[in-house]
Amino acid sequence: xxxxxxxxxxxxxxxxxAVAAVAFAVLVRIRHVFEQRDQQETALFxxxxxxxxxHRSAEVASxxxxxxxAEHTRSMAYEIAQSGDSAPYLTEAxxxxxxxxxxxxxxxxxxxxxxxSAQWPAKFGYPExxxxxxxxxxxxxxxxxDHTTVLGLFAIRPVGRSDTSLPQQVRLIGGKQLDRSFxxxxxxxxxxxxxxxxxxxxxxxxxxxxxxxGDPPAEFNSKRLLxxxxxxxxxxxxxxxxxxxxxxGQQQSAILYLTPNREDSVNATAIPLKxxxxxxxxxxxxxxxxxxxxxxxxxxxxxxxxxxxxxIFLAIIFSLWITARVSRPIEQLARAAESVxxxxxxxxxxxxxxxxxxVLARSFNHMTGQLTSQRDRLIQSERVxxxxxLARRLAHELKNPLFPLQLTVENLVRARxxxxxxxxxxxxxxxxxxxxxxxxxxxxxxxFSDFSKMPKPELERIDAKDVLARVHxxxxxxxxEDSIRFELEVSPQPMPLDADPELLHRALSNLVLNAIxxxxxxxxxxxxxxxxxxxxxxxxxxxxxxxxxEECERLFTPYYTTKQHGTGLGxxxxxxxxxxxxxxxxxxSRKPTGATFIISLPLAPxxx
Numbered sequence: 153x154x155x156x157x158x159x160x161x162x163x164x165x166x167x168x169x170a171v172a173a174v175a176f177a178v179l180v181r182i183r184h185v186f187e188q189r190d191q192q193e194t195a196l197f198x199x200x201x202x203x204x205x206x207h208r209s210a211e212v213a214s215x216x217x218x219x220x221x222a223e224h225t226r227s228m229a230y231e232i233a234q235s236g237d238s239a240p241y242l243t244e245a246x247x248x249x250x251x252x253x254x255x256x257x258x259x260x261x262x263x264x265x266x267x268x269s270a271q272w273p274a275k276f277g278y279p280e281x282x283x284x285x286x287x288x289x290x291x292x293x294x295x296x297x298d299h300t301t302v303l304g305l306f307a308i309r310p311v312g313r314s315d316t317s318l319p320q321q322v323r324l325i326g327g328k329q330l331d332r333s334f335x336x337x338x339x340x341x342x343x344x345x346x347x348x349x350x351x352x353x354x355x356x357x358x359x360x361x362x363x364x365x366g367d368p369p370a371e372f373n374s375k376r377l378l379x380x381x382x383x384x385x386x387x388x389x390x391x392x393x394x395x396x397x398x399x400x401g402q403q404q405s406a407i408l409y410l411t412p413n414r415e416d417s418v419n420a421t422a423i424p425l426k427x428x429x430x431x432x433x434x435x436x437x438x439x440x441x442x443x444x445x446x447x448x449x450x451x452x453x454x455x456x457x458x459x460x461x462x463x464i465f466l467a468i469i470f471s472l473w474i475t476a477r478v479s480r481p482i483e484q485l486a487r488a489a490e491s492v493x494x495x496x497x498x499x500x501x502x503x504x505x506x507x508x509x510x511v512l513a514r515s516f517n518h519m520t521g522q523l524t525s526q527r528d529r530l531i532q533s534e535r536v537x538x539x540x541x542l543a544r545r546l547a548h549e550l551k552n553p554l555f556p557l558q559l560t561v562e563n564l565v566r567a568r569x570x571x572x573x574x575x576x577x578x579x580x581x582x583x584x585x586x587x588x589x590x591x592x593x594x595x596x597x598x599x600f601s602d603f604s605k606m607p608k609p610e611l612e613r614i615d616a617k618d619v620l621a622r623v624h625x626x627x628x629x630x631x632x633e634d635s636i637r638f639e640l641e642v643s644p645q646p647m648p649l650d651a652d653p654e655l656l657h658r659a660l661s662n663l664v665l666n667a668i669x670x671x672x673x674x675x676x677x678x679x680x681x682x683x684x685x686x687x688x689x690x691x692x693x694x695x696x697x698x699x700x701x702e703e704c705e706r707l708f709t710p711y712y713t714t715k716q717h718g719t720g721l722g723x724x725x726x727x728x729x730x731x732x733x734x735x736x737x738x739x740x741s742r743k744p745t746g747a748t749f750i751i752s753l754p755l756a757p758x759x760x
Contacts (some may be wrong), residue, residue, distance in 0.1 A: 163470060167463030175456035188443035190419040193341055194405075194438050198423060200339050201436065205305075208328065209289035213307040216326040217253040220309040228259075229311040229322035238267040238276075245270040249326065256294055256304055257326040267322070270607050273298050282306065282325055290428050293350075294327070301426075302352050302436050303330045330434070338379040341439040345418070347384050349377045349394050350434035377437070386410035390420065394435045397422035401432055408439070415443045485516055498524055561587045609652035609732050613756060616647040616681045616688045623660045624679060627668070635674030643682040648756040651733050659729040662722050663692040663749050670747065672698030683755065690751040699741040707739050 219225055225248070232238050241259065245268035249257035259267040260280050269275045271294060273537040282292055289307045296302060306327030328334075335346050372395055374387035384390070389410050405421045425434040451572050484501045491499040499520060501513045560582045567578040620642055628638040651658075660679075675695030682689055683752045701705070708727040730737045734754055741747035 158217060164464045165468030167467050168460050169455050171460040171463060175452060178452050182445060182448050182452065186442065186448075187419065190440045190442075193344065193440055194419070194421045195347070196423075197339070197341070197344065197438055201423070201611055204299055204338055205380055208305055208334070209307070212254070212305050212326065213289050213309075216257075216307045216309045219252050219257075220311045220324050221327065225311050225324070225621055226401075232261070232267070232322060236308055241268050243273060244268045246273070250323075252326065254326045255329040255451055256306065257324065257390055260323045260325060262321050269300075280325065282308065288428070289424060291330075291433050292327075292427065292754075293433065294329075303348075305330060332378060332380050332382070335378070336696050340380075341440075343444065345379060345384070345437075345439040345441075347377050347379045347387075347390070347437045347439070349390070349437065354382070362519070380534075387417075390437060390439075393420055393422045394437065396436050397424045398432050400424075401426065401430065407442070415446045417442045417446070481510075481513060485513065488516065488520075492520060554589075556585060557589050562591075609655050609729070611650045611652060614649055614651055614653050614656075616649055616690060616753075617642045619649075619651075619653060619656055619660065620679045620681055620690070622653075622657055623664060626661070627664050636668060636671055637674075637676045639676055639678040641678060641680035645683055647681060647683055647688045648758070649688060649733075649753055649757050651753065654731045656733070659726040659751075660690070660692065662726050666722065667692055667694035667696065667747075670694050684752075688753050690753070691748055692751075693746065693748040695746040698744050699747050701741065703738040704741055704747075708737070 172593055174712050177589040228241055228244060232241065238261065245257045245259050249255070249270035255271070257270040258275075258280060259269075261267050263280050264281075266275050266278050275299065282290075289305055291303065292306055293301045294304050294306075304327040306325055308325045311322040311324060327520045330348060335348060339485070340344055340346055365524055374391070375383065377384045377390060377394070387409050393406045393408065401424050403421060403423050405419070408418050408420045410416045410418065418441055420437055420439040423434055423436040423438070424432040427433050481501070481504075488499045488501045500517050503510055503513045504515065533721055563578060564582050567575045567582075569580070571669070576643065620640060624638060625638050664677065664679075671694055676693075677695075678693040680691045680693070708723050727737055736752045738750050739747060740750065
């Protein structure tokens with residue numbers, strides 16, 4: 153991945169992460185604020201509902217109290233007590249309920265039986281279990297002639313309680329139904345839905361019966377969940393919350409998803425309504441729409457997406473600008489550094505501006521200038537040193553044969569005065585000496601000439617086994633005469649090389665001759681070849697006197713030799729040949745265990 157791509161990725165991730173973090177924090181905060189608002193509105197509504205419920209309870213109690221204290225009611229109660237006949241008053245409860253604005257009203261005698269019922273006239277003579285309640289208003293279910301049951305708020309009052317002239321006490325039970333009109337009168341805030349749920353077990357004889365204390369709640373019926381406007385859409389979604397409130401008897405809250413659309417979700421609270429005995433008779437639900445919160449979150453999310461897109465776009469622009477200002481000059485510096493590493497020390501990079509990158513470019517150009525200058529001086533110094541060393545070596549090598557030549561010539565000059573027979577003898581000896589020393593001079597000059605004119609290799613496809621076999625065949629017979637055992641260890645695998653067979657043969661021959669010279673008392677000389685990691689490793693090992701580590705390091709330096717006689721160019725020539733074949737050569741030795749020369753050459757491309 154390039155620096156440009158890394159910068160673009162880094163900027164984009166930074167912008168996206170920052171926007172995501174801010175958006176997440178805002179969304180969490182919005183949700184927290186809306187939930188707090190919903191809780192406050194729910195708590196406010198619950199308190200208002202309690203006040204409204206107490207107000208309704210007071211209205212019902214006051215209406216029943218007013219009827220019980222009325223003169224007409226007291227007269228009715230007196231006549232019933234005197235005559236014991238309640239038949240004339242079978243419909244009296246209906247008229248009284250209409251006058252008091254009550255939905256339910258029953259007149260109960262002292263034995264707890266119904267004298268008159270406004271809501272169900274045919275129930276006269278039936279016992280009324282609720283006649284035992286005290287003065288506190290209470291909730292109870294009321295059966296109707298159509299075999300339905302409704303929930304009502306009731307109060308019970310005795311007729312003429314302070315009148316001691318009544319031989320028996322007559323009581324009134326009156327109440328109002330908790331229905332849609334009751335829900336419509338509640339103070340509901342915008343976005344709030346108030347519902348009432350109640351249900352009873354079914355009885356095959358009477359249709360519906362009242363639920364006794366201790367009985368488990370009946371199975372949930374979504375049609376029983378009513379609002380001021382009628383049935384509630386998605387009522388079945390309220391079942392878990394309502395069932396929890398019915399079973400626990402405690403107020404419960406939850407988030408309900410009425411449809412797959414999140415905007416239709418609500419924060420719902422279920423408030424159980426209980427009888428005097430603590431039995432849950434109904435559940436009032438307060439649902440506050442979360443549409444505003446969801447829309448706000450979606451709006452924030454859309455803004456976050458827009459900001460993220462804009463930020464990423466700006467990151468792209470900024471990364472391009474950074475690329476132009478930073479990464480492109482750095483890439484130019486990297487390419488220039490590669491050129492310097494490849495040997496092109498004259499490379500320069502553009503210098504623009506005064507920032508750190510420009511300072512780096514100027515420093516790089518100054519460095520390459522210094523390197524070029526130092527290289528030129530170094531090359532010149534090396535050339536001078538090389539010529540000096542060459543002159544010194546050449547003078548040293550030529551001095552040895554020149555001294556015998558000089559002595560021979562001087563002897564010839566002195567022998568000219570001798571008799572002819574003696575002169576002829578000295579002349580023959582001197583000419584032989586002159587021929588030998590001249591041949592020695594030719595050899596020395598030839599070696600220097602070979603070193604200075606190393607030919608370029610002419611590459612062809614050969615096998616390393618063939619090269620070693622040729623060297624072995626050439627020197628094994630001669631080596632055997634000097635008590636040297638010539639051993640050949642070659643891997644059976646193909647080891648193809650792209651090499652000059654003559655130059656490679658010459659280099660190996662030089663190493664073999666050096667090994668033979670190192671084993672004056674005989675020993676084993678081993679030639680080996682084996683593939684090793686995409687290369688071919690050739691080894692020439694002897695059992696001679698060995699070399700010191702310092703000698704192993706300097707062996708391939710021109711004009712360095714460990715022999716008493718020699719130019720020190722043989723191993724330098726070998727190293728030059730191996731280097732021309734893209735190979736390496738090294739020496740391993742520890743006195744007195746012999747030496748090993750290791751040549752590593754690349755396998756031919758088709759074989760690697």
